[in-house]
């Protein structure tokens with residue numbers, strides 16, 4: 001379609017010229033996130049279709065991007081939701097996700113959040129510790145209902161990702177250690193009126209380029225599920241988690257649908273084909289379809305260094321500062337050509353640095369920071385007294401809706417009141 005180009009894996013990307021037109025059409029200031037809603041829809045459909053059987057569930061990890069338009073879009077394509085807070089649960093329900101297609105994760109769910117999950121009758125609360133099981137039992141008793149619970153196990157698999165996105169190793173704060181699983185099942189079985197053990201879950205971490213580590217962690221989940229069934233106990237599902245990587249410019253990764261097909265194969269191979277399979281992807285469904293458009297506010301030559309200072313910083317997109325992540329950055333109006341510039345944000349932190357990119361002899365004023373659809377806006381802050389970015393949703397190459405930045409007046413007023 002006009003205004004789109006293909007990335008190395010054949011995904012349609014909004015071209016620089018279309019991004020300029022869309023920004024003008026939306027009449028929002030930079031920095032602004034623009035999302036290709038059709039791309040998200042297509043990727044989700046490919047994944048839900050790969051799972052073929054409607055018993056299985058793609059629980060979209062809402063934390064990756066909680067915009068209502070996006071949660072509604074993935075829900076329309078057959079996805080449910082994985083939420084990590086009461087507020088995310090409210091977004092999922094408000095966006096039309098059926099409660100029995102929602103699971104809740106998180107190491108520190110408050111009593112209020114547990115109460116909301118219980119009264120909403122979601123598919124499962126994924127408990128992360130023996131201590132949490134006690135609290136879930138207490139809340140279920142207080143509300144006179146049985147909690148549907150799955151055990152999030154620590155698969156004890158280390159992955160080749162940044163330490164901040166590896167969650168399945170033995171020292172991680174997430175999940176229940178293998179040696180505590182017996183006690184966890186016993187505790188669930190002791191209070192059948194308050195606790196119903198329905199599943200086994202894990203999430204090994206994020207940014208998996210290849211399928212093998214995912215299957216290794218999933219294999220641990222299957223072992224636990226098989227042992228549980230061998231003990232004569234019923235089980236409804238296994239949840240292998242999310243973590244499917246995307247190409248941030250360093251090379252292709254396996255597609256979400258390929259992860260899902262491999263997961264189904266494993267389920268059959270482990271003799272668990274009658275169980276429901278849940279997968280929890282976030283990044284892979286939205287990351288490639290979001291672009292942060294920023295303006296160069298200052299070019300600066302400092303000795304031999306050339307800096308291009310943007311109006312977008314770590315407060316808008318924290319991934320480079322937090323994980324050392326590299327995004328593709330390119331001028332909107334021309335191909336990326338030498339010389340290279342160090343692209344930085346305006347925030348008073350040395351970590352506010354996106355890296356070195358070819359922007360040409362005299363860079364034009366707008367740049368696209370690509371693959372910013374996941375863990376972008378959701379992590380934005382107003383640090384340094386900066387505006388939150390606007391969000392622009394694009395359907396069939398046109399602006400379909402806008403969530404405009406709230407501006408700075410409210411921030412100034414709150415800080416003065418504090």
Ligand SMILES: Cc1ncc(COP(=O)(O)O)c(C=O)c1O
Pocket residue numbers: 061064082105106203205206207241242243244280281282283284374
């Ligand atoms: C429990 C859980 N499930 C799913 C995800 C989604 O991971 P990703 O966005 O890498 O697919 C996360 C991410 O942190 C998570 O913590």
